[in-house]
Amino acid sequence: MSNTATTLSTATDAAASTAEAIAGAAETAGHATESAGMPQLDFATFPNQIFWLLVALVIIYTVLSKIALPRIGGILADRHGRITRDIEAAEKLKTQAVEAEKAYNHALIDARNEAAKIVAAAKADIQADLDKATAHADAEIAARAAESSKRIEEVRAGAVASVSDVAKDVAEAIVAALGGAADAKTVAAAVAARMKG
Amino acid sequence: MAGEAGNEALAFHPMDQFKVEPLFDVALDYFAVSNVTQWMGVTVLCIIVLFVLGTGKRAVVPGRLQSVAELAYSFVYKMVEDVSGHDGVKYFPYVFTLFIFIVFSNFIGLIPGAFTTTSHIAVTAVLAMMVFLFVTILGFIKNGFHFLGLFWVSSAPLPLRPILALIELISYFVRPVSHSIRLAGNMMAGHAVIKVFAGFAPLVLMSWIGVAVTPLSILAITAMYGLEILVCFIQAYVFTILTCVYLKDALHPGH
Numbered sequence: 309m310s311n312t313a314t315t316l317s318t319a320t321d322a323a324a325s326t327a328e329a330i331a332g333a334a335e336t337a338g339h340a341t342e343s344a345g346m347p348q349l350d351f352a353t354f355p356n357q358i359f360w361l362l363v364a365l366v367i368i369y370t371v372l373s374k375i376a377l378p379r380i381g382g383i384l385a386d387r388h389g390r391i392t393r394d395i396e397a398a399e400k401l402k403t404q405a406v407e408a409e410k411a412y413n414h415a416l417i418d419a420r421n422e423a424a425k426i427v428a429a430a431k432a433d434i435q436a437d438l439d440k441a442t443a444h445a446d447a448e449i450a451a452r453a454a455e456s457s458k459r460i461e462e463v464r465a466g467a468v469a470s471v472s473d474v475a476k477d478v479a480e481a482i483v484a485a486l487g488g489a490a491d492a493k494t495v496a497a498a499v500a501a502r503m504k505g
Numbered sequence: 506m507a508g509e510a511g512n513e514a515l516a517f518h519p520m521d522q523f524k525v526e527p528l529f530d531v532a533l534d535y536f537a538v539s540n541v542t543q544w545m546g547v548t549v550l551c552i553i554v555l556f557v558l559g560t561g562k563r564a565v566v567p568g569r570l571q572s573v574a575e576l577a578y579s580f581v582y583k584m585v586e587d588v589s590g591h592d593g594v595k596y597f598p599y600v601f602t603l604f605i606f607i608v609f610s611n612f613i614g615l616i617p618g619a620f621t622t623t624s625h626i627a628v629t630a631v632l633a634m635m636v637f638l639f640v641t642i643l644g645f646i647k648n649g650f651h652f653l654g655l656f657w658v659s660s661a662p663l664p665l666r667p668i669l670a671l672i673e674l675i676s677y678f679v680r681p682v683s684h685s686i687r688l689a690g691n692m693m694a695g696h697a698v699i700k701v702f703a704g705f706a707p708l709v710l711m712s713w714i715g716v717a718v719t720p721l722s723i724l725a726i727t728a729m730y731g732l733e734i735l736v737c738f739i740q741a742y743v744f745t746i747l748t749c750v751y752l753k754d755a756l757h758p759g760h
Contacts, residue, residue, distance in 0.1 A: 348689065353541075355535045356533050358627055360545050361628050364548060364549050368548075372556060376556035383567075
């Protein structure tokens, strides 16, 4: 750092001395009538310059060190503190959000499991009810079927009896119509024999 | 200026701008209000406007002036911290005052017609002597007799050390001279060169050759002005960073 400063200063020194030479030449050429020498070397002006320089420096130093610098330092520190605090708060909120998300997901999974359990239980209940109802219905159907077949048997038996009665009557009527006298017994025997065959 | 010379010759008064003159009809003693007073007053006012009024709101999100003030603060603070070390930060207000005074004086001196206070060796010599005395006294207070170790190069072979000590001693006492002449010389030279070019500018009123010379001289003034803007900052920077380097030597002598 000091190296660069030194190089910089020597470079600018060189530039200054060249420029000074030019200025000096211009001066000697330009106004020989003027009193020789630079105003910078007029020692009569030194006390005035030094006095006012010191006044200015004291004012600047006082104003800066008492008011401006503590204030700017405070502003910068405040800003730094605020930024740090804000970042911390953001960090905290972020972790909170992550935790909330975790809790939410957890709750969601729990709720799903619960729902699945309830669904399974309901299914089982319904299945049981269904089975019971099915069994009940089966039993009823069986009972009804048995009753029906009994009735059918009865009807069939009744029908056979009626058919033989009708056959006997028809046979007696036919025999009578043919002019024969048929006694009931023979006709019945004949019909029975026919119906067997 | 051409008018003074009777319009028949170019008049060169490049050094007139550096004259110290009382503003009122009084002798130029210690307390006379002179153009030095006037322009130092302007400098002080500008500094107060920037650093006191500019930061008055203490805004967390800074406005324009406050940004500049904060930038200057951070710039010098970092310079002091980097160059002088942590214990140099204590002297930051002192270094900051020097930097701000020089940089404002330099730039205010660039206003056409203004008087450049830092172009005077009397001013820069006082600034440099203040740094020199401050640093020397501080070195002896902080390190006592060990401060003289600054001149005793213990890494060199023993026979060489007395010679090096002599060279170091001379260079130490040359410091305030180079410190002050560098700043005043740069400021004076730039302003004088601008004034010389400006002396050529009215040539177009007198001679046909001015048709070529006048635009060239105006161009040269503009270019020099741009260079001066750079020099104004760089010289303030160089002055301040050398102050920091000397401060480091006072706080940590020995190579």
